[in-house]
Amino acid sequence: MIKVNAIGDACPIPVVKTKNAIRELGTSGVVEVSVDNEIAVQNLLKMAKQKEYEASFEKKSNTEYIVTINVNGGEVSDAKPVAKTNAKSDEIKLKETIVVIDSDKMGDGDEEFSKTLLKGFIYALSSQDIPPAKILFYNTGVRLTTEGSASIEDLKVLEKAGAKIYSCGACLNNYGLSEKLSVGEVTNMYVIAEKQLTAGVIVRP
Numbered sequence: 001m002i003k004v005n006a007i008g009d010a011c012p013i014p015v016v017k018t019k020n021a022i023r024e025l026g027t028s029g030v031v032e033v034s035v036d037n038e039i040a041v042q043n044l045l046k047m048a049k050q051k052e053y054e055a056s057f058e059k060k061s062n063t064e065y066i067v068t069i070n071v072n073g074g075e076v077s078d079a080k081p082v083a084k085t086n087a088k089s090d091e092i093k094l095k096e097t098i099v100v101i102d103s104d105k106m107g108d109g110d111e112e113f114s115k116t117l118l119k120g121f122i123y124a125l126s127s128q129d130i131p132p133a134k135i136l137f138y139n140t141g142v143r144l145t146t147e148g149s150a151s152i153e154d155l156k157v158l159e160k161a162g163a164k165i166y167s168c169g170a171c172l173n174n175y176g177l178s179e180k181l182s183v184g185e186v187t188n189m190y191v192i193a194e195k196q197l198t199a200g201v202i203v204r205p
Contacts, residue, residue: 004034006034006040010120011039013120014035014044016124017033025071029071031068035067036063100138100196106121122155132158145181146172146177146180155183166191166195168188172186
């Protein structure tokens with residue numbers, strides 16, 4: 001059995017931690033996950049159902065739930081997540097997918113919550129089996145690739161896995177961040193337009 005403590009973790013961290021634990025088990029075993037809210041429980045049960053794992057949960061208190069997942073007979077992937085791979089970028093099959101991030105928030109709701117959502121999206125992106133080919137940042141999105149960003153480490157994981165990360169130079173200059181780029185490289189709007197026009201799939205969080 002592997003025990004996972006995901007109490008206090010925001011979505012999608014509990015699911016990602018659980019998937020990583022399941023990979024460590026091999027072909028069979030049990031993962032026991034501690035979470036602190038019903039949404040996390042439902043997300044874990046849904047993931048288990050999709051993978052054909054047996055799963056159940058127990059409510060210990062209003063702030064503690066235990067989800068037990070038995071992977072015997074279920075679907076166990078041999079693929080490694082981006083965060084675990086040490087393969088060179090030319091050995092990883094990249095989807096012709098471009099992720100475009102033009103804000104430091106995800107959606108139009110509460111500002112701090114919207115920033116948390118975007119951080120969670122980038123974390124989830126870094127935990128996928130196959131990374132996107134390119135990630136383009138412009139307007140306030142460039143704040144995520146510069147000093148002080150909470151997403152720098154996740155972006156470095158993506159870069160190491162083979163994703164090319166580009167930040168708009170004019171945008172960096174406009175927000176006084178030209179000397180603070182911490183991951184990826186500087187580009188211009190011509191290149192940003194060109195890459196989107198030639199992309200197979202464009203994803204906008």
